[in-house]
Amino acid sequence: RVLVTKGKDSGKIGTIAEVQPDTGFVRMQDLRKADFYVPEYVRKENNDSRAIQPQSMPVPWDHLKLVFPLRDQTTGHFEDVVLDKVDLRNAGWVERKNGHREYIQGQRFLPGVKTPLPWPKTEEKDKPEGHDDDTLRITVDEATHRPYLLQPPMPPSVIDELRNKYSIFRTRHEPAYIAAKEAQDRAAKHKENLARLVSTPLAELKELRRQERLANPPELSEEQLARIGEVMAQEKQNAINNLSQQ
Template identity: 40%
Template structure:
């Protein structure tokens, strides 16, 4: 049975190593795709700026003779940008948390539906409502602000779409450090309520729910004022013809009894994969069969030890001869020769250690004292 457990453990470790390699490869591919996307966006943006500088120079030099540029390929998309260049690159590590630090870092104190003011751009100073937040890029989309003209390719326009314009206006995402939360606060002295730009927010104590969710409140530091979260309309779910009715789901179609299990044994084997190497729960019959196989192997090993082979007979005879001879005895000649060898070796060892004869002779005297 130990072999079965060992096989399961080895299979789990192999699967873990394979999963780690797969995750590492996916991470490398994802980073490479992000680098390529950033490279192409920067190259296209640089080409647009370079061409705009050339056009501006020609317009200034030629004056009234400046060429008309909204012709040919640019007839319908002159003055527009590619929609793929609207979003910024993905941020990782310290760069990402540094941009999100002003709004709480990992647990953001800003969400869709909040009113914010722009601190830069052509719409600087205007107040709008956040439409969407992309924490991976530290950007947010503000409804009706920071609009740009975007050229939509023909293959992206649905024939059934009522809007067939090749040029449309879209909200370009803006960096989160470039916006500040705006919330109406009442002055305690005057009682006047007006919009206030909140520079910084901090998180309150985090509450972890049983379902794994996290909730917190956002507070203005110093003033200890709690800013409520924006109210959202509840989602409306529409029934369709393909939906399963609730009455069909809640209908009781199985009544368990004490005579039959809740699920047939064949279905359990099919779900658990009876022959999987990752299986850790086994049937009693399977366990008994494996234990019987191991006991049979142990019995074979014992039988092999009891078998009489030519090699075992020779070893037995040699043991008997050694036992009959008994222990050897040292004669006076042997002892004398051993003493001479010890004396010679002792002098060589003392010379190698740098110990003089006088010091060696004095040591026993000191020990005796």
């Protein structure tokens, strides 16, 4: 049981019906209810003719305080006490020998007191019944596949499903695909060689002129050599002038 400290029904004590650990909210049995309109088709399915029905609203954890019966040292009777703080001890995740992790609920204590506060009783979950056709745990844990370096870790068809069979990023291909690509490259090379052997009259004329230029390189005349010398002398003088100005 808990005490509502904020919002609607503040100051009232109620029982928690549902805990939502993922959201940090709870739902209470008799408190924090709101009226909702229920459509007709839902009423027919639930066999309830009421158009307006109350439903429990989620309550944040920080709006509640634990109510626990403690024995009065004077009278010896149990009285409900609102606990402002509770210590949680020996709780946390524990790793088992089989590698699985399990959360230990731990125990609740009042601050400075060694007497534990028992957890509320919960209904034990029904264990599933075993049948003759169930797989044994020892069979489930048995290692039936051991990969080797000389064998692929999976069938080639599965590799094709994981990566495109003809992807440019793929480093392993089937022998038939490699042979086809090599034949395609040889055909392209042969076609290029044929293009070099078969030439047109215009191509032959261009090749003849190229050979003539290589055999008879052009010679510079005296005037051209003199002009080149003048330009070189002028550039040299300009460079000297620039250095002297700096």
